[in-house]
Amino acid sequence: MKVAVVGATGLVGTKMLQVLAERNFPVDELIPVASSASIGKEVIYKGKGFKVVSAEDAIAAKPDVALFSAGGSTSLELAPKFAAAGITVIDNSSAWRMDPSKKLVVPEINADALTKDDKIIANPNCSTIQMVVAINPLHLKYKINRIVVSTYQSVTGTGKKAVDQLMGERNKLVKGSTEEYPMAYKYPIDLNVIPQIDVFLDNGYTKEEMKMVNETKKIMRDESIRVTATTVRIPVMGGHSESVNIEFEHEFDMAEVKSLLSNAPGVLLVDDPATQQYPMPKDAHERDEVFVGRLRRDETQPKTLNMWIVSDNLRKGAATNAVQIAEYLLRTKLLANS
Secondary structure (H helix, E strand, O other): OEEEEEOOOOHHHHHHHHHHHHOOOOOOEEEEEOOHHHOOOEEEEOOEEEEOEOHHHHHHOOOOEEEEOOOHHHHHHHHHHHHHOOOEEEEOOOOOOOOOOOEEOOHHHHHHHOOOOOOEEEOOOHHHHHHHHHHHHHHHHHOEEEEEEEEEEOHHHOOHHHHHHHHHHHHHHHHOOOOOOOOOOOOOOOOOOEOOOOOEOOOOOEHHHHHHHHHHHHHHOOOOOEEEEEEEEOOOOOOEEEEEEEEEOOOOOHHHHHHHHHOOOOEEEOOEHHHOEOOOHHHHOOOOOEEEEEEEEOOOOOOEEEEEEEEOOOHHHHHHHHHHHHHHHHHOOOOOOO
16 A cells, blocks of 8 residues: 655654554555655655655655645645545644544544545544543543543644753753754743643634634534633643543443443553552653543532543654554545555
8 A cells, every 4th residue: 555644754744654664554655745855855664764755746656545744734735636636635734624524533433434535534633632532432421511621731742843942941951051942932841831832812712722622522523512621831741631620411420430431442541549540641652542540520510520631642642543544444445445
């Protein structure tokens, strides 16, 4: 099978190559694509070097599927061109997520909505993916009325520039380094917390917060779910964390909640207060599972649960979810040559 990775030299694109290799996706021919500045450079896949090509050359090569992680404007420009050539696009940007004609997919939840006609498939926001994987089995049993979520998000969600800023600040503080470093954020991130991810909207929320509101409803196919979010950047690498408060329509049993989560696809329950076992970003790093813990009743109102959710944002929050969509398409023969 021919596979193109658009944005192959970026943080998520590199992770896509890693995940494709780890999961032994049947790649007979790899076609890495990046900006004009990277054309001719090599990316490594399974120990072999592959030269980066232009989008035009990639389309001419007729890959069966193209995994996109090159930003919204690039996706808006190039994804329709790939799709017009009969290539199935799985796009990691925000460009197509809320387009009513495009499917927004987390395989554990709504892959069954996909058909052969879906040539541009949207990969959800990282913070949304991990939350819905954890809460969907509970929604199916008890029906969720309202979600209050606060996120604690890794600098890797911003990209390499943010990682370089964090490490530059850390080296300056700890080692007295005088090397210059980029500023991905308006403020220092080391020893700091920034309660803004993406730009502010007219309602006072950020775009990241409204992504969680709107994408959750679309993925879970329930517009009645009320969601409010506060998204925060913290000086961490390895994964995003979320504190989630869920109000259900029906009463729940805590033992049953734990059983549902323990048996949910893609979920790993880590919840033992007696031994101080709970999910942390360092444990989720380079893992594909969504880790869940700190389960407890909200004692201020009935039928309400508190939980803590952690996942590697570059893997399940981006690359792994995209590859899992491709795996589903292959398994169900929804790709042109499958």
